[in-house]
Amino acid sequence: MSAAAGHGGERRPGVSWRGAIGVWAVxxxxxxxxxxxxxxxxxxxPAALVGKSFLLPGPDHWFGTDSLGRDVLSRVLAGGRTxxxxxxxxxxxxxxxxxxxxxxxxxxxxxxxxxxxxxNDVLLAFPALLLVLVLAAGLGPGTVVLVVGVAVVNxxxxxxxxxxxxxxxxxxxxxxxxxxxxxxxxxxxRREILPNIAPTIVADAGVRFAGAFLIIAGLNFLGIGIQxxxxxWATMIAENRSYITLQPWxxxxxxxxxxxxxxxxxxxxESVARRRSRGRA
Amino acid sequence: MPGAASSxxxxxxxxxxxxxxxxxxxxxxxxxxxxxxxxxxxxxxxxLGRNATPEAVAALREQLGLGDPFAQRYLAxxxxxxxxxxxxxxxxxxxxxxxxxxxxxxxxxxLAGATLLLLVPLALVVGILSGVRQGxxxxxxxxxxxxxxxxxxxxxxxxxxxxxxxxYVPVLPAVSLxxxxxxxxxxxxxxxxxxxxLIIAGAAYLIRIVRIxxxxxxxxxxxxxxxxxxxxxxxxxxxxAVRNSLAxxxxxxxxxxxxxxxxxxxVEVLFAYPGVGNALVTxxxxxxxxxxxxxxxxxxLAFILINLVxxxxxxxxxxxxxTAA
Numbered sequence: 001m002s003a004a005a006g007h008g009g010e011r012r013p014g015v016s017w018r019g020a021i022g023v024w025a026v027x028x029x030x031x032x033x034x035x036x037x038x039x040x041x042x043x044x045x046p047a048a049l050v051g052k053s054f055l056l057p058g059p060d061h062w063f064g065t066d067s068l069g070r071d072v073l074s075r076v077l078a079g080g081r082t083x084x085x086x087x088x089x090x091x092x093x094x095x096x097x098x099x100x101x102x103x104x105x106x107x108x109x110x111x112x113x114x115x116x117x118x119x120n121d122v123l124l125a126f127p128a129l130l131l132v133l134v135l136a137a138g139l140g141p142g143t144v145v146l147v148v149g150v151a152v153v154n155x156x157x158x159x160x161x162x163x164x165x166x167x168x169x170x171x172x173x174x175x176x177x178x179x180x181x182x183x184x185x186x187x188x189x190r191r192e193i194l195p196n197i198a199p200t201i202v203a204d205a206g207v208r209f210a211g212a213f214l215i216i217a218g219l220n221f222l223g224i225g226i227q228x229x230x231x232x233w234a235t236m237i238a239e240n241r242s243y244i245t246l247q248p249w250x251x252x253x254x255x256x257x258x259x260x261x262x263x264x265x266x267x268x269x270e271s272v273a274r275r276r277s278r279g280r281a
Numbered sequence: 282m283p284g285a286a287s288s289x290x291x292x293x294x295x296x297x298x299x300x301x302x303x304x305x306x307x308x309x310x311x312x313x314x315x316x317x318x319x320x321x322x323x324x325x326x327x328x329l330g331r332n333a334t335p336e337a338v339a340a341l342r343e344q345l346g347l348g349d350p351f352a353q354r355y356l357a358x359x360x361x362x363x364x365x366x367x368x369x370x371x372x373x374x375x376x377x378x379x380x381x382x383x384x385x386x387x388x389x390x391x392l393a394g395a396t397l398l399l400l401v402p403l404a405l406v407v408g409i410l411s412g413v414r415q416g417x418x419x420x421x422x423x424x425x426x427x428x429x430x431x432x433x434x435x436x437x438x439x440x441x442x443x444x445x446x447x448x449y450v451p452v453l454p455a456v457s458l459x460x461x462x463x464x465x466x467x468x469x470x471x472x473x474x475x476x477x478x479l480i481i482a483g484a485a486y487l488i489r490i491v492r493i494x495x496x497x498x499x500x501x502x503x504x505x506x507x508x509x510x511x512x513x514x515x516x517x518x519x520x521x522a523v524r525n526s527l528a529x530x531x532x533x534x535x536x537x538x539x540x541x542x543x544x545x546x547x548v549e550v551l552f553a554y555p556g557v558g559n560a561l562v563t564x565x566x567x568x569x570x571x572x573x574x575x576x577x578x579x580x581x582l583a584f585i586l587i588n589l590v591x592x593x594x595x596x597x598x599x600x601x602x603x604t605a606a
Contacts, residue, residue, distance in 0.1 A: 122312070125305045125585050127543030130577060137317045137565050137573040214434050218547050221436045222562050237440050241551065244440075245448050255440045259433050266432030 021271045028264030031257065035080025042074035046231040054247040063249045066240055076253045079231040080261070083220060086143060087212040090150035095205055098155045102162025103189045107170055116163065120156035128153045128215055136224045146225045150212045161204055165197035172196075203276055210265040217258055233258050295593055302589040309581045310362065314355050317570050317577075341371070362578065368571035372564070378575045382560060386579070389549070389556035393541050395472055396479040401534055404484050408491025409526075413518055415496055423492070427485030435544045439478040439551045446474065475552045479544060483537055490533035494526035501525070528599040535591030542580050542587075 044050045048070065055065040063072035105112040123131070132149030139145045169175060175192050183191075219225040220234035228235060233254040240250035349357075361368065367378035411420035430438070446453045453474055498504065504521050508514075546558035553559070557576050564572040 121301075122305060122308050125309055125588070126312075126581055127539065127584060129543040129546055130580055133546070133561060133565050134313055134316045134573065134577050137568060137570065137577075140568070141566065210432070214432075218434055218436065221434075221547060222550055224562070224565060234436070237436060238550075241440065241443070244443060248444060248448055251440055252444060255437050255444075258437050259441075262432040262434065262437070263429050267428060270428065 021267060024264045024267040027260055028268050031080070031261040031264060032084070034077060034257070035084045035261065038077030038079075039074075039081060042071075042077040044071040044074040046070065046074045046078040047229050054243065056247065057249055063253045064247055066236075066247065066250045067243050072247075072250050072253055075231040075236060076233070076257055079233045079236055079254060080257060082143070082226055082230065083213060083216050083232055083234065086146050086225075087150070087209055087216050090147045090212050090216070091154065091205055091209050093147060094151040094154035094158055094208070095201065097151070098158025099162045099194075099201060101155070102159040102164075103166050103193060105159065106163040106166025107185065107189060107193065113163070116156065116159050120160060123153065123156050129218060132215065132219055133222075133224065136219075141224045141227065143225060146216050146219055149219075150215055153215070154208055154212065158201075158204070158208070162197060162201060165200045166193055169193055169196045203272060207269050207273065210262070210269055213265070214262060217262075291596065294596060298589060298592050298596075302585050305585050306582060309585070310359055310578060311355065313574055313577045313581065314358055315351075317574055318351075318354070358574075367575040370569055370572050372567050372569040372572075378571050381572065382557060382575060382579075385555055385557045385560045388554065389545060389558065392472065392475055392479075392549070392554060392556055393538075393545060395476050396483070396541060397538060399476065400480045400483055400487065400537065403480070404487035404537075405491055405530070407484075408488040409495050409518070409523060411488070412492040412495025412526075413499065413522065420492070423488055427488055430481060431485040431489075433482070435478060435482040435547045436551050438482045439474070439548055442474055442478055442481075443551075471552075471554075475548050475554050478548050478551070479541065482544060483540060486540070487533050487537050491526065491530055494529040495522050498522040498525040528595050531591050531594050531598065535587050538587045539584050542584055 039046065049068055050071050051061060051065045051069050053065060053067055053069045055061055055069075057064045061071050061073065063076065066072055066075070101112065101116060105116050128150075131153055132145065135149045135152070136145045139148065170193065175188060178188050178192050216225060217234040220232050221238045223235075223238060226232045226235055228239060236254040237251055237258075240247075240254075244251050358368075365379070367382075370376050370378055370381050407419075407423055411423045414420055454471060499518075499522050501521075504517055507517050507521060512520075545556065546562060548554070549556045549558035550562055557579065561573065561576040561580075563569075564576065
């Protein structure tokens with residue numbers, strides 16, 4: 001065997017790794033821009049019936065039209081925004097709740113700590129998608145259940161991370177001197193601990209955003225989240241898949257959007273995580 | 282007698298693990314019941330729709346026992362569940378839930394079983410080979426493909442496969458038309474696309490874990506010692522690397538099986554495959570509460586059971602974990 005194997009670490013395959021990350025970062029940026037601002041450049045109203053059904057791609061409709069005669073390009077340009085914003089909302093809610101719990105658990109310990117760990121065990125005994133589906137049974141399908149469900153799934157993990165990070169800084173000199181100055185728990189958590197654990201939390205939030213986007217896309221595909229006729233990539237795949245032989249572009253376009261977005265977020269997130277872990281070691 | 286003492290500890294560890302699983306199952310049953318009946322929105326009114334008469338809503342509330350205190354309702358439901366009485370469906374034919382979900386359960390078991398049967402050996406072979414031949418062509422290709430595929434949701438993989446194999450090169454049916462009581466095994470061509478989708482979506486994770494644990498095992502002192510002693514490389518891989526990467530691999534296989542329980546919903550809906558995932562999604566859309574509760578409990582219990590079996594297997598194969606507790 002080669003000498004490299006004796007080293008134990010995972011050697012990175014691929015020579016042009018860094019260049020590939022650059023390409024994917026650009027793809028991710030473009031997809032994010034399309035998701036957030038695409039509806040501004042959409043040639044037609046994404047919900048309007050603008051032509052015959054199942055028109056194949058042509059100069060008037062670059063990706064053709066769907067079963068109702070709506071412009072596929074316009075629907076794709078408008079179809080990323082809601083899912084991306086819902087994923088952001090879910091993660092913001094989860095981070096807010098999870099960080100408060102984690103800070104308290106890490107700083108105070110005891111009961112909060114024990115309850116937190118048990119909650120996490122229970123959530124780990126449940127597939128995320130199933131949990132949101134069960135919630136949807138109680139709350140009814142819609143965007144509220146997406147945000148609540150995805151937030152609930154993420155809270156224990158965030159709380160655990162915040163707890164671990166808090167434990168790491170709770171005994172540092174600046175926290176102790178704040179204690180000596182007579183500052184209260186809330187002030188110490190907010191002014192001394194939170195700023196110091198923020199980088200860890202933010203990096204983790206990026207990875208969680210990608211996961212949240214995928215769960216939300218899955219639920220939209222299942223018809224539990226965003227309801228038609230609203231344009232959404234995953235919903236488009238669901239509503240057009242029966243006509244896939246008649247007009248494949250109604251499925252190809254949204255499929256490509258989700259795939260490119262998901263892959264680029266994952267690759268960029270992975271490289272950020274690797275760089276951070278190498279920086280610490 | 283140290284031998285007796287350690288086997289005693291082993292049994293104690295396994296019993297404790299089973300106890301944890303039982304407590305988890307109880308908590309999960311509480312959560313499923315609470316989430317499906319207590320949350321805002323009157324289930325009875327929601328099931329019957331906007332045009333329901335107040336009498337009909339009152340009658341359904343009575344049937345669901347919604348008038349009783351929550352604790353009493355939950356305990357009654359739990360008692361029925363433990364005895365195997367899953368209640369009756371609220372939608373359509375009002376069949377007993379156990380009858381309604383029997384065929385879907387079998388169909389899903391066939392789909393999941395076929396997937397695991399192909400996925401696990403494939404991932405083991407590719408993972409071990411890429412781990413042993415780190416940095417070579419196979420390893421690079423596997424790493425590139427898996428990094429790309431872990432990110433792509435199952436329904437996107439499935440849609441791409443349908444485009445490729447049912448639309449552009451029409452060799453396979455785009456949806457499964459397994460209806461009624463036909464065993465999907467008797468029409469294997471309907472299983473190909475769903476199984477292929479699940480394999481492609483799930484293999485990346487498993488390959489990655491197997492590869493990393495193989496690399497770690499190959500870098501240990503005893504492998505180095507065996508190498509210096511002149512043991513042939515092939516034998517080192519078989520005797521040391523594979524055996525020592527067994528514990529993490531069992532955990533990764535269990536994680537894959539658990540992922541499958543979630544991923545299967547989406548794939549079943551995509552291919553109109555008549556399994557529990559499809560049944561659950563339909564039940565959620567019409568808010569057929571007893572069906573939702575039954576399927577959710579079934580999947581959660583399967584999830585907990587897989588975890589339990591994997592943990593016990595890990596304790597049994599890894600002597601280090603035995604002495605740790």
